[in-house]
Amino acid sequence: MAEPVAHDEHTATHRSHMPVYLGVWVALLVLTVVTYAVAKVHLPGAWAVAVALVIASLKGALVALFFMHLWDQRGANRLVFLTSLVFVALLIGLVIADNATRFPLANPPGSQGALPAEGAVREPPAANVEQRDRP
Amino acid sequence: MHASPLAHHFENLEKQAHAARLGMWLFLATEILLFTVLFAAYALYRFLFPEAFALSSRALETWVGFVNTVVLVTSSFTVATGLNFAARGDGRKTGLWFGISVLLAIVFLGFKAYEYSHHFHTGQLPGRFYTFEGVKAPGAPMYFTLYFLITGLHGIHVVIGMTVLVVIGVLARKGRYTAAYHVPVELGALYWHLVDLIWIFVFPLIYLI
Numbered sequence: 001m002a003e004p005v006a007h008d009e010h011t012a013t014h015r016s017h018m019p020v021y022l023g024v025w026v027a028l029l030v031l032t033v034v035t036y037a038v039a040k041v042h043l044p045g046a047w048a049v050a051v052a053l054v055i056a057s058l059k060g061a062l063v064a065l066f067f068m069h070l071w072d073q074r075g076a077n078r079l080v081f082l083t084s085l086v087f088v089a090l091l092i093g094l095v096i097a098d099n100a101t102r103f104p105l106a107n108p109p110g111s112q113g114a115l116p117a118e119g120a121v122r123e124p125p126a127a128n129v130e131q132r133d134r135p
Numbered sequence: 136m137h138a139s140p141l142a143h144h145f146e147n148l149e150k151q152a153h154a155a156r157l158g159m160w161l162f163l164a165t166e167i168l169l170f171t172v173l174f175a176a177y178a179l180y181r182f183l184f185p186e187a188f189a190l191s192s193r194a195l196e197t198w199v200g201f202v203n204t205v206v207l208v209t210s211s212f213t214v215a216t217g218l219n220f221a222a223r224g225d226g227r228k229t230g231l232w233f234g235i236s237v238l239l240a241i242v243f244l245g246f247k248a249y250e251y252s253h254h255f256h257t258g259q260l261p262g263r264f265y266t267f268e269g270v271k272a273p274g275a276p277m278y279f280t281l282y283f284l285i286t287g288l289h290g291i292h293v294v295i296g297m298t299v300l301v302v303i304g305v306l307a308r309k310g311r312y313t314a315a316y317h318v319p320v321e322l323g324a325l326y327w328h329l330v331d332l333i334w335i336f337v338f339p340l341i342y343l344i
Contacts, residue, residue, distance in 0.1 A: 017219050025212035032204050032338075036197070039343035052339035059208075059335045067215045067328045074153060077160045084164035088171045095175045096182055110273030111183035 017066075024066045031059050140316045152318050159322045163329050166292075170333050173288065177281045177340060184274025191278035192344035194259065194269050196250065200342035203246050204334065210239035211331040214300065214324045221312055221320040229320060230308030233300045236327065240297045247290055254279070282341060289333055296330045299323045 035055040043051060065071040070078050099107065145151035181188045217232030253259075258266030261280035303323040306312070312320055 016223075018216070021212055021215045021219065024215075025208065028208040028211075029205060032201070032208065035339055035343065036201050039197075039339065048344070052343055053336075056336050056339050060332050063211060063328055063332050063335065067211055067331075068325055073156065076153075076157050080157070080160040080164050084167045087168060088174075091168075091171050092175045092178050095179050099179055099182055107183060108273075112185055 020066050024062050027062055028059055031055055031062075140318075148316060152316075152321075155318045155322060156325075159325050163325065166329055167333075170285075170288065173281065173285050174336070174340070177285065180274065180277045180281060181344075184272070184277065187270065187272040187274030188278050189344045190270045190272060191259075191275045191282075192342060194267070195282075195342055196253070197342050199246050199250050200338050203243050204338045206239050206243045206246070207331050207334050210236045210243070211328050213239065214327045217304070217307075218317075218320055218324045221307060221317040222314060224312075224314035224317075226307040226310050226312055229312070229317075230304045233304030233307065233323075237297050237300050237304070240293055240300070244290065244293060247286065254283075285337055285341065289330070289337060292330045292333070296327045299326055 035052055038051055038055070039048065042048065064081060070081060141148050141151060145154065213232050213236040217229045217236065220226075220228035220232065257269070258264070259279050259282075260266070260276075261283055262276050265276035265279060267275070267279075300323060303319055307317075307320060
């Protein structure tokens with residue numbers, strides 16, 4: 001199992017990567033235009049951020065696999081990279097999960113899901129601030 | 136003086152190269168987690184203040200972020216090209232392509248400086264320094280706190296990456312590396328690709344809400 005991997009890595013340094021690099025570069029440019037165009041449409045709700053993150057992950061995968069050569073390098077390097085991604089998911093996932101399941105008063109005032117201050121009428125945030133600034 | 140690049144505690148160059156790459160990947164993993172802390176803070180406050188984040192993001196000039204993404208992606212390509220020449224033992228071309236990459240990085244920082252000065256003039260600043268008239272909502276100052284933290288840390292990484300590219304580009308030009316041994320070129324390129332990788336996520340999260 002280890003033998004063919006080591007062999008690939010050895011020959012990889014002697015082969016020109018230019019066609020792959022050019023292809024990845026063009027793909028990255030196209031995906032940049034796509035993500036920009038999709039953002040201009042303003043997809044509803046969570047779709048916008050989901051699509052943006054999927055495209056960004058796709059671009060990131062292209063960079064990591066081909067520019068950074070994880071595609072033709074040893075398992076250990078891939079393992080290190082994937083492990084870091086697991087912790088990225090844990091950290092962001094748990095922080096969001098924590099705040100999404102909190103008692104409303106535990107969230108900062110003015111935020112989504114927080115209760116309005118005592119006796120206050122719930123208004124759109126923008127209007128609230130403008131009132132306060134008036135003399 | 137041309138000492139062998141092989142350190143005495145390694146059996147051969149190939150094993151030394153593997154160890155160096157693994158060490159670099161471990162370092163890059165810590166870099167990813169460093170940025171993840173900021174992205175987690177971003178995720179939290181975007182979750183708490185979705186309206187303010189969308190409005191603040193639309194107050195930015197999206198085309199600058201777009202152009203900078205194109206510039207950085209292209210610089211990653213030119214660095215990869217430089218590495219390709221290093222693998223063939225053509226140090227002069229490696230120096231040339233790394234030089235082009237550094238110029239692209241300067242363009243990137245130029246656009247960033249233009250943006251920052253715009254933010255300073257319009258009061259799009261973190262925390263209590265926030266005086267921007269365009270978006271008045273709780274959470275907007277937090278957006279700009281995270282904006283400056285994330286793009287600032289990324290900017291520092293761009294400067295470090297440029298320094299690495301300049302040093303390695305000059306050494307490559309001087310013929311320090313060969314087709315058999317060019318691990319420093321490879322590791323410098325890895326660092327630059329990471330800077331690009333981070334920006335690929337910064338662009339949609341900061342500019343495209």
